[in-house]
Amino acid sequence: MSNGPISIASEKCRGCKKCVGTCPFGAIRMNGKCAVLRPDQCRGCMDCLQSCPIGAVTAAVDDVTDHQTLGAHRGVWVFAEQYQGKMREVVYELLAAGRSLAKERACDLAAVVLGHNIAHFAPPLIAAGADTVLLADHPELARYEAETYTDALHQLIVRHKPEILLAGATAVGRAFFGKVAVRAYTGLTADCTALSIDLSACLLNQTRPALGGNIMATIMTPHRRPQMATVRPHVFNMNVPDPARVGQILLEALELAPASSRVIRSVASDPSVNIADSDIVVAGGRGLKKAENLALLHRLAEHLGGVVGVSRACVDCGWISAARQVGQTGKIVRPKIYLAFGISGAIQHLEGIRGAETVIAVNSDPYAPIFDVADLGIVGDLCVILPALLEVLGGQSAPDCGQP
Numbered sequence: 001m002s003n004g005p006i007s008i009a010s011e012k013c014r015g016c017k018k019c020v021g022t023c024p025f026g027a028i029r030m031n032g033k034c035a036v037l038r039p040d041q042c043r044g045c046m047d048c049l050q051s052c053p054i055g056a057v058t059a060a061v062d063d064v065t066d067h068q069t070l071g072a073h074r075g076v077w078v079f080a081e082q083y084q085g086k087m088r089e090v091v092y093e094l095l096a097a098g099r100s101l102a103k104e105r106a107c108d109l110a111a112v113v114l115g116h117n118i119a120h121f122a123p124p125l126i127a128a129g130a131d132t133v134l135l136a137d138h139p140e141l142a143r144y145e146a147e148t149y150t151d152a153l154h155q156l157i158v159r160h161k162p163e164i165l166l167a168g169a170t171a172v173g174r175a176f177f178g179k180v181a182v183r184a185y186t187g188l189t190a191d192c193t194a195l196s197i198d199l200s201a202c203l204l205n206q207t208r209p210a211l212g213g214n215i216m217a218t219i220m221t222p223h224r225r226p227q228m229a230t231v232r233p234h235v236f237n238m239n240v241p242d243p244a245r246v247g248q249i250l251l252e253a254l255e256l257a258p259a260s261s262r263v264i265r266s267v268a269s270d271p272s273v274n275i276a277d278s279d280i281v282v283a284g285g286r287g288l289k290k291a292e293n294l295a296l297l298h299r300l301a302e303h304l305g306g307v308v309g310v311s312r313a314c315v316d317c318g319w320i321s322a323a324r325q326v327g328q329t330g331k332i333v334r335p336k337i338y339l340a341f342g343i344s345g346a347i348q349h350l351e352g353i354r355g356a357e358t359v360i361a362v363n364s365d366p367y368a369p370i371f372d373v374a375d376l377g378i379v380g381d382l383c384v385i386l387p388a389l390l391e392v393l394g395g396q397s398a399p400d401c402g403q404p
């Protein structure tokens with residue numbers, strides 16, 4: 001019996017209840033000696049398919065992509081997010097990752113640009129590794145609007161059938177990729193930190209932290225296409241662009257209805273809080289002891305031409321905005337120099353500084369884990385070291401760094 005993503009053949013079912021025990025959502029129950037589906041509970045995870053020893057549980061034909069259709073999907077796509085005439089850096093990082101995936105799958109890599117008057121974006125995307133650039137140029141796409149973007153990308157998916165679709169885990173990528181996945185009736189893994197191809201099954205391994213960052217989970221989408229993932233900025237390195245690369249540009253005509261909502265005004269956030277792209281990050285942790293001492297970090301950052309970042313402890317204490325948090329649930333930074341004052345080096349924090357070229361740590365505890373990743377470690381009291389540094393740089397007496 002069906003009505004949902006799976007079908008249970010009552011004439012075959014022997015009542016072994018294995019599918020009942022397997023379903024994580026309690027969507028299969030026994031009706032006499034036969035298992036039956038509760039369609040309203042079924043989430044289409046397909047776990048039950050493997051559990052039935054006699055093949056009585058199958059994917060509903062009208063609902064799941066059959067193998068023939070799976071095979072029709074080909075190519076790796078990167079959603080090339082642009083904002084106010086500039087391409088997001090994460091796009092180039094994804095093109096580098098996408099190139100490796102496309103090579104393994106022996107297929108093309110495409111970049112998809114949505115917007116209006118966007119032709120100038122194509123050459124740099126090709127130079128960065130795209131074989132094809134799909135340009136969906138439409139006045140309705142001039143400004144990001146989730147409903148219209150979803151509609152546009154979904155139309156392109158239906159038209160071209162990509163196998164893999166990647167986007168940056170930016171505010172825009174996070175907001176509308178989920179909607180696209182729902183529309184395309186496929187899976188989406190958000191915030192991936194690693195991607196690879198399982199060549200035996202031709203599947204995308206989508207790896208991301210799970211269970212509070214304590215384990216890395218690798219997620220696959222075996223029954224649906226495209227396989228969709230968002231990836232956090234700064235996880236992958238971008239390739240050196242090759243302006244001599246040749247690629248094709250496809251102009252995609254789309255039928256788009258006017259969006260039901262309109263952006264009346266947008267207010268830019270403070271650009272000084274963009275810690276992700278700074279070459280120098282002066283970061284502080286709970287060892288600063290009180291919010292007022294962040295002023296010392298700001299002064300040092302000013303001297304060095306950098307920005308202030310913090311550990312989550314500082315954000316949790318209410319000392320500073322979460323926009324400056326570095327780490328797994330904050331920003332991933334990739335500065336030339338990362339200075340860590342009074343930061344212990346918890347795994348979730350280190351997750352955010354893996355790409356830092358040089359880490360300099362000041363901590364009073366010689367066994368603090370931050371020293372395991374530091375290129376230069378200073379065991380000492382930041383309340384002595386930080387004011388002394390400022391005095392040397394600024395030539396004036398530093399403020400008092402007292403106790404909380």
Ligand SMILES: Cc1cc2nc3c(=O)[nH]c(=O)nc-3n(C[C@H](O)[C@H](O)[C@H](O)COP(=O)(O)OP(=O)(O)OC[C@H]3O[C@@H](n4cnc5c(N)ncnc54)[C@H](O)[C@@H]3O)c2cc1C
Nearest residue numbers: 285286287311312313327328329330342344348349364382
């Ligand atoms: C799901 C999850 C996600 C998380 N995400 C993040 C994240 O994105 N980013 C993040 O940072 N954390 C994150 N955390 C929290 C993380 O586990 C740590 O609790 C946090 O990073 C600790 O911050 P801290 O190093 O500032 O504080 P502490 O661990 O308390 O360390 C303070 C350090 O300061 C040193 N110190 C104290 N006094 C002085 C002094 N006078 N001079 C010099 N050193 C001194 C101490 O020796 C100590 O090493 C997350 C946790 C979970 C569970």
